[in-house]
Amino acid sequence: MTENTPDVSVIIGAYEAMPYLVKCLASVEAQTLGADRIEIVAVDDGSTDGTGEYLEEFAARSKVATRVVRQANSGGPSGPRNTGLALARGRYVFFLDADDHFGDEALERLVTMADRAGTDVVLGRTVGVNRNAAKSMWKETVERADIYRSNVKYTLSAQKLFRRDLLVRHGMRFDESLTTGEDALFTLEAYLRGSGVSVVADYTCYYLVGREDGKHLTKTGGYVPRFASARALTELIAAHVPAGERRDLLMMRPFTVTLLPQFGPVVLRQPRDVLLAKMELAAPLMAAHWTPGLAGRLKTEDRLRLTCVALNRPDALVDVVTRLQQGPPPERVRRWGREYLAYPHFRDPAVGIPDSAYEVRGAPGHLGVTRRRARRLAGRVLRRAGWARGST
Structure with missing residues (x-):
């Protein structure tokens, strides 16, 4: 890694993301990790609502190094995420949805955990805003979670910190043939191939926002x-x-x-x-x-x-x-x-x-x-009774 390598590449795939994109980008600028340790790779996936223009305006004025790519609509989140991943330079990558936003200390806490534990994936506590979010995996902070027996297997969305070397080494990309569940496939593969999964549960790292217009890809499509x-x-x-x-x-x-x-x-x-x-x-x-x-x-x-x-x-x-x-x-x-x-x-x-x-x-x-418990209890009672009789 060179001296100019950012700690985190925040990859934002954006489609018709206004006005939510404003708060999303502001939350990256507000990170306590520091602007010099972050880069943004933002991919406008054929928006017509001013998303691309706002990204370019942001890139021109922000202290966070920002690269903007504008491409024809790909039909789903996998295309822009793959485009962003190919351009990322950071030690870690985080896939931030353009509707959502970070807690101020999110990236600092996630990177600190990954560096300390040596794990390749870190989950940060997520809460829903006008929508539901998974809750069962946030009971405690864990340096190395058991992916088989813990509830981390029930949070397979892409909004996590991934060690970029893992993704590059295995040529991992989002499956663009899937119109739903592509993030689950990508994340579970990282769980299985990586050197471990950590959980940061004592701080809200990510706010999952429910759009007022109801435009969530997870709600669309047939069976x-x-x-x-x-x-x-x-x-x-x-x-x-x-x-x-x-x-x-x-x-x-x-x-x-x-x-x-x-x-x-x-x-x-x-x-x-x-x-x-x-x-x-x-x-x-x-x-x-x-x-x-x-x-x-x-x-x-x-x-x-x-x-x-x-x-x-x-x-x-x-x-x-x-x-x-x-x-x-x-x-x-x-x-x-x-x-x-x-x-x-x-x-x-x-x-x-x-x-x-x-x-x-x-x-x-x-x-x-x-019945097994009853038999054990009965045995203990009889043994105690026999000992008591023999001692009188």
Whole structure:
């Protein structure tokens, strides 16, 4: 690295980003890391609302070195991010969406963490402004998170600090063929290829802004791109993680976040031919990656729905979802130390859904656990009683 190498290249892909872009850029200028340690690579993706002109005006007056590229619209965020990544010079890169903005100390804290921990990806606490943001991974600051067992696998957006050497070494780019989930694929690959993932949870680094005009790419597009995203993510996991517990743990992310919503209440509102098309799209994913280890980690209701998909039982799925939405709580059935929730088609031989799909796993009322605890407690009581009798 030369003396003039910035610590961070902030890559901003911008399309029709006014007036949000004003606050976005101001938040980069306000960074405590210092203007001399930051560069901005801003890519106007064919805007017509003055975004490109504002970027050029900003570049001409800002103390932060700013390079502006104006290109024809690419149709999604991957194109401008790839353009910016190819031009970046920093030790680290951060993909900042033009609608969003930083907390003042964000880059200083993220770089400090990456340098101290030697990790290749750093997540900064993110909060939503007029929209929801993931919360479960911000409980504590962690120098090295377990990507398999922690909740970092549930935040795969691109708004993170990445060590640029990692991305260059592996030729990593955003998949421009995907219209949704391209950031999840990129980020998870960085998790898997990198030297570790850190979490900065004690400071709000990033503000995820909900636009008043509702223009969020994640809200657009039909169901077909969702299945393409799930397929790409499952294939990435399978390519990097051998079959077994760790693969099952990572597979929970595409199965619960991407696939499961396609087979929830929406099936009661969509035409039957759409449900059948979704089942067909899901079939190869279920055949390749739906395992007992993965199924056993899901809540009963989620496991049951996905089992219906895996067995190609669309009518049973509709019955289960209808009961979940409208019916009373299911009867709890206990048999041979196990507990089941008797949702529709429980032990119906004509449908053939296995009991394991209905089983309550690890719940407080799980009789297998309860009886083992009772036996241990009884043993302790008897031992203490025997000792007491012998001592009198």
